[in-house]
Amino acid sequence: MEGKIKVLYLDDEQNNLLSFKAAFRRDYTVLTALRPDEAFRHLEEHRDITVVISDQRMPEKSGVEFFEELRVQYPMPVRMLCTGYTDVEAVIAAINRGHVFRYIQKPWSETDIRFAIEEGHKYFVATSLLEETNRELLKANTELDKFSHSVTHELRSPILSVMGAINIAQSTDNVAEIKEMLSLAGKAMQRLDNFIYNMHDYYTIQRGKLNTAVIDFDKLISDLTDIYTIAGKTNNVRFEISNEVMEEVNSDQTVLNIILSNLISNAFKYQSKTRVDRFVKLVIRTEEGKCIIEVSDNGIGINEAHLDNIFDMFFRATNEEFGSGFGLYNVKDALKKLNGEIKVSSARNEGSLFTVTIPNP
């Protein structure tokens, strides 16, 4: 709820405070203070005060001095100075030193004050929004910096591997050695291509508009079977698929593909090297208003300490296989787009289970 505007009024005369409160308490939340330290206590306690009005002539501190301090500690609330004297010096000081938003002459009229408060509050809201936007921009900028730094590295390192391999191949007549270097270069290029593929996914998710349609799970599953059954055979990994979809699911095919292919290729990739009976299992089912996808394996699993970080960009929990550090980030990003969620449970050397839930209204 928007709530009433919260106003703090500082004046050394009790009567002024009382009449102020009486006049405005219906429309605003009014806090009053007889002394500056009391005013600061209110500010400390009520972080949502947006307008501060102060009398100029007070025994301990002038209004200008109070505002000078206020500006340092609480820069956001809008400041207004109230004085009964046509005290030009005080007004100049208030503008220059106290950075006041408005000067109100005593005796004040209710309309003047009301108008000033409304205007001041509007100003406060506008500046807060601007600050918030600036903060977000700064954050986005830092992320972009980190992003380009990491991307440069990811793009460059396979190229440098290839250059190293070429150097060695060029300076030998040994065919076996040349072939080894060629195969190494090929793998490095595969890694680069994979990274670029992931980048493409990243932008598809970031920039793409959702294209919601009824998902053809039969087609999706037959595609996946085609891709992974062969991969599974060469690596001796069983691929089990269970389609338990009972109702139509409306979602974005491309985004769903990104999620599935990342989870499934990870499951195939991070298999145990020693286990004989190896599997990857995909279960797709519907529950009222939800589509649930489970991808599980009995592979190397994920160290518990890393479980919180695996969805972070460029985070890699293991060195056992090549990863771009992009895959699960894309999965999470894609799910954000679909308003879905992902849970993971995993045990080292036993396997992992990723459970994806997508709303299906």
Add this chain to the structure above:
Amino acid sequence: MQDNALFNFIVVDDSPFDIRIAEKIIERTGRQQSIRTFDEAQMALEHIGATGRQEQLTVILLDVRMPVMDGFDFMQDFEQFPDALKSGFRVFFLSSSMNQSDISRATSYPSVVSFLNKPISPAKLGEILDRLV
């Protein structure tokens, strides 16, 4: 130390390609007493802790960016070894990073001799070894 002195080498890099290339390059210099490679920095530290100082100098070629424990984390821990052990080692960062802050951070560790850019040629590595006395 004469120009054809032999060294022990430790390569720490998460990329198996780069490890293989580093091995080849080291072999081309003909200056290896031994070569040990590690794709996880932690394992390299454990190896160093267990085997300690060797008769010949040990040259470490260290990558910057690695998952779990990166080159900087490795150096943080390496510097904790006693001086008597550290004096038997010469650490070189060998990385694809072009980032100036990576380079200054890398060379801020007392045990790091310098920051080398990938790919390194056998001739260049040979020159560097010649200067290690």
